[in-house]
Each structure stands twice: as structure tokens, then as C-alpha cells.
Amino acid sequence: MRGVLLRAASRYPSVLLRTPSLGLRFRSGGAQKSRKRADAKPEPPRPPKRLSPSRTAYYARQTRTPELTPPLIPQFKSHEDTLSRFRELGPQWAKTSAARERLVSFGVSLDDARKLLSAYAAEIEGQFFDDPLVLAQYPVFKLGGADHLDAEVVHSQTFFKWIKTRAASQLGPSLQDAIALLTKISEAVTQKHVAEGFERARSIRRTFIMHVGPTNSGKTYHALRALAGAKSGIYCGPLRLLAHEIWERLNLGQVAPLWATPEQIAEAAKIKSSVDHPFARECNMLTGEEIKVVKEGAPLSSCTIEMLALARYRDVAVIDEIQMIADPARGSAWTLAVMGLFAKEIHLCGEDTAVPLIQKLVEETGDELIIRRYERLTPLIVEEESLDGDTSRLQQGDAIVTFNRTSIFALKAKIERETPMKCATIYGNLPPEIRSQQAALFNAGNTGYDVLIGSDAIGMGLNLKIRRIIFDVVSKYDGSSDRLLSTSQIKQIAGRAGRFGMQNPGDKPGGFVTTLRSEDLPVVRRSLPKPNTPVHYARLPIETGSILLVSALLPKNASTQTIFSAHMYAGELPDNYMPRTIPKLDTMSEFLDTRDLSLASRSLMMEAPFPWREFLVQDAISKLLKLYDDNSFVDLQKFLEDMGFDEKLRDVENAMRTGAKCSGEPFQPSRELRNLEAVHKMIVVYVWLSFRDPIACAEFELAQEIKTRLEKALHWCLEEMTFESGGQAAKGKGKDPMASIEFVQRRKKQLVTERLEERWVQRGMM
Ligand SMILES: Nc1ncnc2c1ncn2[C@@H]1O[C@H](COP(=O)(O)OP(=O)(O)OP(=O)(O)O)[C@@H](O)[C@H]1O
Numbered sequence: 001m002r003g004v005l006l007r008a009a010s011r012y013p014s015v016l017l018r019t020p021s022l023g024l025r026f027r028s029g030g031a032q033k034s035r036k037r038a039d040a041k042p043e044p045p046r047p048p049k050r051l052s053p054s055r056t057a058y059y060a061r062q063t064r065t066p067e068l069t070p071p072l073i074p075q076f077k078s079h080e081d082t083l084s085r086f087r088e089l090g091p092q093w094a095k096t097s098a099a100r101e102r103l104v105s106f107g108v109s110l111d112d113a114r115k116l117l118s119a120y121a122a123e124i125e126g127q128f129f130d131d132p133l134v135l136a137q138y139p140v141f142k143l144g145g146a147d148h149l150d151a152e153v154v155h156s157q158t159f160f161k162w163i164k165t166r167a168a169s170q171l172g173p174s175l176q177d178a179i180a181l182l183t184k185i186s187e188a189v190t191q192k193h194v195a196e197g198f199e200r201a202r203s204i205r206r207t208f209i210m211h212v213g214p215t216n217s218g219k220t221y222h223a224l225r226a227l228a229g230a231k232s233g234i235y236c237g238p239l240r241l242l243a244h245e246i247w248e249r250l251n252l253g254q255v256a257p258l259w260a261t262p263e264q265i266a267e268a269a270k271i272k273s274s275v276d277h278p279f280a281r282e283c284n285m286l287t288g289e290e291i292k293v294v295k296e297g298a299p300l301s302s303c304t305i306e307m308l309a310l311a312r313y314r315d316v317a318v319i320d321e322i323q324m325i326a327d328p329a330r331g332s333a334w335t336l337a338v339m340g341l342f343a344k345e346i347h348l349c350g351e352d353t354a355v356p357l358i359q360k361l362v363e364e365t366g367d368e369l370i371i372r373r374y375e376r377l378t379p380l381i382v383e384e385e386s387l388d389g390d391t392s393r394l395q396q397g398d399a400i401v402t403f404n405r406t407s408i409f410a411l412k413a414k415i416e417r418e419t420p421m422k423c424a425t426i427y428g429n430l431p432p433e434i435r436s437q438q439a440a441l442f443n444a445g446n447t448g449y450d451v452l453i454g455s456d457a458i459g460m461g462l463n464l465k466i467r468r469i470i471f472d473v474v475s476k477y478d479g480s481s482d483r484l485l486s487t488s489q490i491k492q493i494a495g496r497a498g499r500f501g502m503q504n505p506g507d508k509p510g511g512f513v514t515t516l517r518s519e520d521l522p523v524v525r526r527s528l529p530k531p532n533t534p535v536h537y538a539r540l541p542i543e544t545g546s547i548l549l550v551s552a553l554l555p556k557n558a559s560t561q562t563i564f565s566a567h568m569y570a571g572e573l574p575d576n577y578m579p580r581t582i583p584k585l586d587t588m589s590e591f592l593d594t595r596d597l598s599l600a601s602r603s604l605m606m607e608a609p610f611p612w613r614e615f616l617v618q619d620a621i622s623k624l625l626k627l628y629d630d631n632s633f634v635d636l637q638k639f640l641e642d643m644g645f646d647e648k649l650r651d652v653e654n655a656m657r658t659g660a661k662c663s664g665e666p667f668q669p670s671r672e673l674r675n676l677e678a679v680h681k682m683i684v685v686y687v688w689l690s691f692r693d694p695i696a697c698a699e700f701e702l703a704q705e706i707k708t709r710l711e712k713a714l715h716w717c718l719e720e721m722t723f724e725s726g727g728q729a730a731k732g733k734g735k736d737p738m739a740s741i742e743f744v745q746r747r748k749k750q751l752v753t754e755r756l757e758e759r760w761v762q763r764g765m766m
Contacts, residue, residue, distance in 0.1 A: 087129075195364045200310070208346050212373055234303065237303075237304060289684050332540055334538070426458050465504075487532060490524060538577050542564065564606075672717050
């Protein structure tokens, strides 16, 4: 049975962008040492709570201008432009060691690899590609708009096409074996007719309704109304948090169905949200780690897009953040949804830059496309001045955006020490449950949590009661350097200010944007009117069938990196598509290849949400993989004890009860928070695996129980950090209407398998 599950689960291994940093250890003993308001503004929102005017060393440090690397995405304006860049860059690419070593890893001798690459470079220099009819047969045009990772893929795919179609006739007999091998590898991973692979979706004529416009323009609102009024339907979003929010709103009757008249909506608005509300719809939820079954076979469901089941018929489907179809790592889930959803009416919500690509994809599927454009519902005003580092100018309803965890907590500590305000925090490492709680504390308005400090995790979907967004920085570390935020990122984050219908009574609708430092304000001012980052290609997933085919052609000991590289670099794809890319594949491969895992297990583990980059859990990842590999069973309790996770959690729970020390040291919520976040991530991995391999990871209930305990402890730590820095821990927040939703949180073993098998059926594989 396990084999069957693994085979099914690895049909579309989505390989995530993670990298282990080796050699660092989790310490179980808690000894981890961490490390003039604008004249143009129409009306000040309300008298600000004044903060201390003093500026700390933190802000002094912030006054330096960081060295920024601008986004490196060349745009080619014309055919000639593209050709001349290709003539220059193609031969350079052919001389790189990466190109050579990749061929060697595919089983070609070093000597043959050199000869093939220099013959290819000579063809470019010898003007073979200058004929427009020849050039049109190669994917060279995809270099326009490509970043350096995609450019590498395009150069390589162009080379492989040349190998398949021309090299054999140009080169001597000694190279024919190498050409034949590379041709077979390329053919094994080539995908030609994407739309034809989805028979059920092709059996009906679908109508796409695309809602595009700026942030806070009501795109999702209109799509959700169609869903709430449908006989059957599904919402697919990019985040667990969003899937959860939609699940909650549908069950509590917070979305007016399309059929409701304005009078009915006004009448319903007088009734409190609950499962008995006249607009309430039964809706289940499915994410990678969680299934909430309100009712078996409920008409509606809400899921993260990777969990979408394609075979089941639905009247209405909503796909949120459609521009993510181009996301190198995750976009393939959006591509599958657009091409394969078996639904009569499909609503796509997102940025207008996705329109041209969706038009081409819908042309390919033969469906109908209706485009609805929206304008922002409330004004968004860039203030004339920055705060100039002066936190005394902060006001209730402000959200400061910064991308570094240390900055988040430095700001939180400073503001809470020097003012009566408390800060809610939302950042990527926090579990979605805690992010929701923090959002609720900030939105409530009467909890004392007047300021929000967050990373770009606040930028997507969440309805936050933010009056003003303040950028602490306008760059983000991308793993190698500080990069300026893209236009879309700045617009998405700034757009959180002044959400429609979320202002305080008496306030004018609308939001404001500024920066903490004056030198950053022009960047924000320039970005807001600019068009969003263009969306060029839909990403295609890697199919397990081709993984098996290609690994049979590659050398016996081929690494995970080689197998997945073959898919990215050797295939041929239709014009509108690019393969999903797998940055840091080399380091992830090193991690997996040190274990004697089967190909299916490796694919499964690459898809799992392992925090590969989290140095605190490097040992835990190794240990879990070893248990999985050696025993085919992960004893959760023992795993937690061996890693010191159990002790860590009990320590914090003890401190929660008694205020006592942790492992003999004074209790430091900031240190414990970081450890608990890391443990939580490992528990999420276990829960995720327990859906896909319920025999090896059988202790689902225990994992859920620990996860809930961890979330309580995390929430407590966040509140204690307020207390620690001079504020006061939050008090009760009133009755939660969510408590009225009854559901079974269940381990529905079959679901994931069914979902993947459905895809096999869809693609004619079963
Ligand atoms: N016609 C309307 N009547 C009442 N409320 C609305 C209406 N349109 C939008 N809203 C509310 O305005 C807010 C923003 O709408 P919505 O989330 O749909 O915008 P969006 O364009 O999808 O935003 P983003 O892209 O920033 O997520 C939501 O709280 C939504 O419920």
C-alpha cells in the first residue's frame, strides 16, 4: 500500500525552493544565543498617540543607504535586438562550466561535451540562427523578460533543440552516440500539447471570468459572491491563511450570494455572523496539512491551490492571485488549475498583467474568456514626507513593513518600551493560526494593539484595518543580495492601507503610504503609478512519468539534482510555458542523496514543506529522513524527545503556568519563540507526510495535539514579548463567532491519493 501511495503522491512532485545550511545544530537546552505630516493629505485620520521623540541607535543605523542590486531582467524590444543578444550570450553560455558539467552529469564524456558545446557556439557565430525562419523554431524569444535563472534554462533548451534537429547532420560519427543519448533525454521530458492532457475539462465549454484591477478594488469580493451563490464550487488560493479565511466567511454567512438583492443584503447585515446566518454555506477546507470537514460532501470547499482535485465537477471555481501562474516555484499549480479545472464557470482574480497570457491559454483550451476590470475602491495617498526615522509620529492604525526578523522585534521592543502602544506582528515564520490571531488583535481596535509590524506576509489577501503603510526598507534579501522590491511587491504591500469598509467610524475611507527614511520615499512614489511586473509564461509541472523515463536514461547513480535538472534544462515546451525552476536544487539534492531513499521517496520529500534553510532544525530534518528511510516508520514521540523538542515545549508550558525559568535560564520569550517556530515547522512536515504516507507517519492525532499546544505557546510568547518590553499582555477579546462552526478535523487518508489519481485519469494515465 505504501508503494501505491508513494507512486500516487509523486505524480507531480513540486520541488520547493529550499536549501539546507549544513553543520548547524538545534540546541535542546534553550541555550540558543540569538542573535510635518503631509500638507497634501486631505485630513489627518485622528489625533496621534505621541511616542517618545528620542531616536535610538537602531534608527541611526538605518540612516545608511544599503547597496542595492536592481532587478536584472533584460527586455528585448525587437527581433533584431533579441538576435543580437543571443549571438553575444549563446556562445558565452556554451563556454560555461555549468553547461559542460550538466552534459557530463547526463552521461556524456567531458571530451564529447566540450565538442558538442563548441560546435553549437560555432553555429551561432556562423550565423545559422540569423535566418528568421530558423530562429522561429527555437525558444530564443523567451530570453526577453527572463531573469538569470530562466535565461540559463532558455539557452540550454535551445541547445537541446539544436542537438535534436541539427547536430546529427553536422557532426561526425564519433559524436553520434552522445547526440542520440541527449536526444532521448530531451524527448523524455518534452511536453507538447498541454491542454489536450485534460480530457474532462476539454469535454465541456468553460467560461472564464477574469477580475483584474489594483489592490482593494473588489476583485475577490465579486468572485466570492458567485461562489457563495453556486450549487457547488471551490475556492483555490495561494496561502493556508487565505483558504482558512474564505472557509470561515462562507460558513458564517459573511459572503452575500450573487442572487441576493441589495435589500436582502441590507437585511442580512443586521444578523450576526454564524452558521445559522441566512447566507451561511456549508464549506469544507483542504490544505496541505489540514482537512476540516463541516459536512461530508459539502457543496463548497476552500483549498490551497496545490490541493485542488481536478476530476470532480463544480459549477463555480475561484482561482485567486492568478498572476502567480508565472511564479517559478509554485506557478505550475495555477497552470494545472486553469487548464484542468472541470467547472462550468471559473473566476480568476489578480493583476491585469496576467491578461495577455490567460488570453493565450484560453485560446488553447477553446473556452470563453470575459474580462472585468475594476478601480480601487478607496484612495491611496503617498504622503509628502517620510517619518524621517521619528517613531513619535506613529499613529494608531499604522503598519510598519520590514523584512528582517531582527528589525521586526527591535521595532516592537522600542515602540512598546517608549509608548503605551503595543504591536501585533505578522511575519512568514509564524504559523497561519498565529498570524490570524495577531491580525484579529490589530483589527479589533480595542485591545491596545495599535500598531502592526510585519513582513511582506501582510501583502497578500489579508483584510487588515491598516490606515497607513510605512516601509521601513524598500529592499529585501533574496538569498544572495539586497534587491529592490519589485513594482508589484510595493503595490501589493502599499495596497493594504485603507481597505474598503474597514475604516474606524468617523474616519474618511482611504489609506496612506510613507517610509521610515526619507531616501526611500521616492522609490515608493515612483512605483505606485507604474504597471505591475509583466507576466510572461505559465509554469509547467514536472510529471512523475517523465521522471521515471528520464532516470532510466541517466547514469545509474544520477543525483536528485541531475534528474530534476534534465526536466528543467533539456525539454521542449510550447510557446506559452516555462518549466518550473528549482533554485538551490544542488543543496537540497545533497541533503537527500546522503540517504538511500527511493526515487519516489525523494520526490515526496522534495514536495514536503521541510524548512531546508532553517538552521535550527538541520539535525531534525536529517533524523526524520533517517527514521523514514531505516524503519519506514517515524515514532513521533521518540523523535520529539531525541531532538529535545518535547522538553522545549514543556519548558515553555511550565513558564506559562508559573513564570518559571526555562532550562535553568531566565525565561526569554524572543529566544523561545524562535525555537517554537522551528519545532512547529517540523510538526507541520510530519502532519503533511501523514496525509501522504499514513503508514510511516501514523501518529496524526498526537501531531495535531502537539501542534495545538505549540500554537498556544507561540501566542503566549508573543504576548510575553510585549510584557517583557514594558507593555501589558493582552486581555480577553470577546466571543469568537468561529466557535459556532462545527467541523471534524480529520485525517482523510484517501483524499490526497484520490486527488493525484484523478490527475492520472485526467491525463489519460489510468
Ligand atoms: N461592492 C462591495 N460592497 C461591499 N464591500 C465590498 C465591495 N467590494 C469590495 N468590498 C470589500 O472591500 C474589501 C476589498 O475587496 P477585495 O478583497 O475583493 O479586493 P481585491 O481587489 O481582491 O483586493 P486585493 O487584491 O488587495 O486582495 C473587502 O473587505 C471586500 O469585502
